[in-house]
Amino acid sequence: MSIFTVLLGTSLCAAFGSGIAALAADRQPAILDWIVFPLLALSGIAAISVCLMMFSDFPGYAVVLPLGLPWLQWHLHIDILAGFFLGIIGIITFAVSLFGPGYLREYFHSDYSLAVLGLATGLFITGMQLVVMADDAFVFMVAWELMSVSSYFLVAYEHKESANRRAAFLYLLMAQIGALFILLGFGVLAAFAGDFSFESIRITTLTPFWAAISFSLGLVGFGMKAGIVPLHVWLPEAHPAAPSHISALMSGVMLKVAIYGFIRLVFDLLGEPHWGWGIVLLVAGSVTALYGVLYALMQHDLKRLLAYHSVENIGIIYIGLGLSIIFFSTGLYTFGVLGLIAALYHTLNHALFKSLLFLGAGAMLARGHERNLEHMGGLIHRMPWTALFFLIGCISISALPPFNGFVSEWLTFQTALQATKLESGVLRAVIPITAAMLALTGALAAACFVKVYGIAFLGQARSRHVRHAREASRGMVLAQGLLAVLCLLFGVLPTVTVAALNRIADDLTGYGVVAATQKGWLWLTPIAPEVASYSAPLILLGVFIAIVVWACLYFYARRRRRIQPEPRKPAWDCGFGPLNSRMQYSATAFAMPIRHVFRSLMRLHEDKVREMDPRLPTHPSALRYQFHADDISWHYLYLPVEALLHAAARRVSRIQTGHLRHYLAYSFFTLLLLLWLIT
C-alpha cells in the first residue's frame, strides 16, 4: 500500500468520519472542537498532499472499489486535473476547519441541531472529493447526488425561517434538474461507448450531432450548478441561507466541482471540440459575468452580494474556457492551452478569495450580528485583523495587481488579444467584444468592493451591535489569514503557478505553452517575451523598496523630533452641528449613479413612503426609502415557465375526477397499452 493510497483514503475517510463523529455533537458540543473539525483539517491536509504529489510527477492512480452494483463497480482515478481540484477542495476544507469551531459557538444555544450540520458537512465534503475522483459516470452521479443532497440540508439548516426553506427547496429543485441533464449527457456518451467507464467513453468518437447534444446537456447541467445566467437563481437565495462557513464551501468549492465536471466532459471525454461551442461559452460567460456584477452592485445583503459575485466569476471562467475551445478547434493549440490555463487559474483564485470573503462575512455576522451593509460601518476599528484580510479579498476579487485575481484576468485578456490570428471574421469580431465586457465587469467589480469595504469597515458604525463588535476568535482570524496569504502568493508567483497548470493542460490535451515560463520565475511571458510580460515579484519588490525608504525617512524624522503624533479633530461638517452615523453615504446611495446608468437592464423597485405631519399637512414628518432590484430572469424565464406548468397541470387535473371507477378504468387501459407494447 503506497503512501498515495493512504493519503487518498485518509482524505475520504476523515471527511466521512467527521460527519459520523458529529452525530454526538448535540449531547457533547466539545466534540466539534476536538474531533469533528480536526478530522476535517486532516482530510484537507491529505487532499492537499495528494495534489502536491500529483504535481511532483506522480503518475496517477486508479482503483476499482467493490462498492455499488455487482456488475457496476466503482472506478476511481486520480489524474493531474483531479489532483488540482482535490487540492482546491483541500485548501478550503482546511481553512473552514480552522474557522468552524469559533463560528459554531453562535449555534450552541440555538434550536438547531449541530449533529445535522456536522453530518451534512462531512458528507458534503466526501461527496465533492468523490466527484473529482470518479472514473465512471455511475460513481460520478452517485457522488454528485451525495454532494447536492447533503448541501440541501446545509442550506435548509436554519429551517425556522421561511425564506431559508424556500431557498433550500429552490436549490434542491434546480440541483435535481441539473443532475438530470448531466445524467442524460452521460447517457448519450455511454450509449456510444456501451459502458459507463470514462476510459471507454474517452476512446469512442461521437457523431458531431450527438456530441453537440451531449455538450448542450452538460452545459445546462453543470451550468445549473455553477450558476450560468439564467440558471443562477438559486445562488443568491441559497448562499445567504446557509451558515457562513458552508457558504464558503459551496461558493468556493462546489461551484468549482461543477467547473471540474464541465472541463472533464468537454476537454477529456467528448473529443474534438467544435468552434461553435466556444462561441456559446463565450457569449454565456460574458453575459453571466456582466449580469452577476450588475446585480451584485444592487445588493445590500453582504452574502447575497457575494453570491452574485460568484455568478460573475463563473462567467469569467467560462470566458476562458470558451476562448480555449475556439483556439483548439481552429488549430491554434498554444493559445487554446493559454485559455484553459487562464480558466483554471481563475478557478483556483476564485476559490481562494471567495471563500476568504465568505469567511469574513461570517466573522462579521458572528460578531456584529449583521448581514445588511446598511447597518454596518466602522468595523476596521473593532475587528482589525478581519478588516485587513477582508481588504485583501476585496483587492483580489477586484482584479487589482499584485494579487491573484489580476493574473488570471490578465491571462484571459492576453488570450483574447490573440484573436487576430484567427481566420474567421466573425470570431475575430466577437472575441474583442467579449474582452470589452470582461473589462467592464472588472471595473464594476472594483466599484462594488469599494462599496462593500467602504460601507462595512470604514466610516462610523450604523447599528448598536456593530458598534460593540469584538474581533473574531483566533481560529477564525487564522483561517482568513491563511487564505489571504495564499491570495498574495498566487498573485506574486504567477510563473510557478502557470508552469504547474501547464502540466494539467498538457495532460488533458497533449499541448502546452513552453514560452510562458522561459524567462525564469520572475517573468511571466505567456506567448513570447516581446509580446507581453508581467513581473509580479519585481512589482512587489518595488513596493517593498518604497516601504523601506518610507520607513527610513519616517524613523529618521521621528528621531529628529520632526514628527509629533498627529492631532485628531472633528471632520468638516460645513459649520452645522456634529456629524452622526446616519449622515454617511449608504450602500444604496453609493451604487446610485451606476444604477442610474444601467437601469434599463434591470427591474428596479423604489418605494418612497412619505408620512405627513398631521398638524402641518404640507410637511412630511418622516421619509422612508426602500430599494429592491428584481432578478429579471425570474420575470422573463421562471415565472412564465411556472405559469405554463401551472396551466398544463390544471388541464391534466381534469382527469382527477375522484370517482373510483374512473381510476380503475385508467389502470385497465394502461395495462392494456403496456401489454400491447410488450407484444
Next chain:
Amino acid sequence: MVDNLNAVAVWWFALSQTVLFVLIAPLFTSWVRRIKCYLQNRQPPVLLQPYRDLRRLFAKKVIFAHNASVVFRSAPYIVCGTTVMAAAVIPFLVVEIPIAAMADAIVLVGMFALGRFFLALAGLDVGTSFGGMGSSREMTIAALAEPAMLMVVFTLAMLASSTNLSTIVTYILNQELVIRPSLLFALLALVLVGIAETGRFPVDNPATHLELTMIHEAMILEYTGRQLALMELAAQLKFTIYAVLIVNLFFPWGISQSFAPGALLLAAFALAAKLAVLGAFLAISETAMAKMRLFMVPTFLAVAFTLALLGMLSFIMLESL
C-alpha cells in the same frame, strides 16, 4: 562584465528618468493653468507655483479626523506610489527601458485601478457624505472609463501584436506615415478617457470646492499637510502620465531609441514641445467648454467606449487582412 555594468547603468537611467517624470508633473499642470489664464484674461501665477504649493503643504502639520483609520493614513502613499510606478513603466525619453517589461499596458491600467481603489476607500473612511459622494462618483466614472481605456490598449496591442508599451511605441515609430482609422479612433478615445480619468473639464473641475460638482476634491477633502501634498502630486502626475501616453503612443517622433546623450537631449526637447502643444490644446478646449452635468458623463464615456470599439473593429475588419 561590461554587459552587467551596462544593465546597471540602464536601470539607473530608467530610475532617474522616472524621477524627472515626477518632477515635471507640476510644471505641466502649471503650464495648462497658465494658458487658461491667458485665454480668460486673468493674470497667471508664476510657472513654479505648484511647486511652492507642494512645499508649503509638505511643511504643514497633519491633522486627522476623529474617525480616520489606517486606510485613510496609508491611502496617500499607496495612491502616490502606484502613480509613480505607472510613470516608471511608460516610455518617456527612451523607447526601450528595462522597467517597461515589468508591467505592460494592462498592468498599467491595473495600477491606476489600484490607486483609485484606495483613493475611493479613503473618501469613505471618515464617514462624511462629501467623501462618500466623491467616491461613488469616482468609481462610477472609472467603471465606465476603464473598459474604454482597455479597448484603446487592445487596439494598439493588436496593431503591434504586443501589449508591451515599448514594443507598441517602436512599432508606431517604424511604420510609414499613414493615417490608420483604428489609430485615429483610439487616439480620440484615449483623449476622452484621459479627460475623465484625470478629472478635467467637462467631467470634473479641479479648481472647485462646490459640493454639487466636485468629484476628486470631495474625496481628498479631509486631507491635510504632507498627505494632501502627496494626493495633489499624484493627481498632477496622473494628468501628466496621460499626456505623455497620448504624445508618445500616437506621436512618438523624436523619442530616443538609444542612450546617446545627443539623442536624449533631442528627445527631451521633442517631448517638451509636444507636451506644450497638447497642454495648449487642452487649455483651449477647457476654456471653450462648460462643465457637464454628472449624469451626462456616462454618455461622454459611452462615446469614448464606442470610439475605442470602432477603432478595434476597424482594425480587425479593414487592416488586419
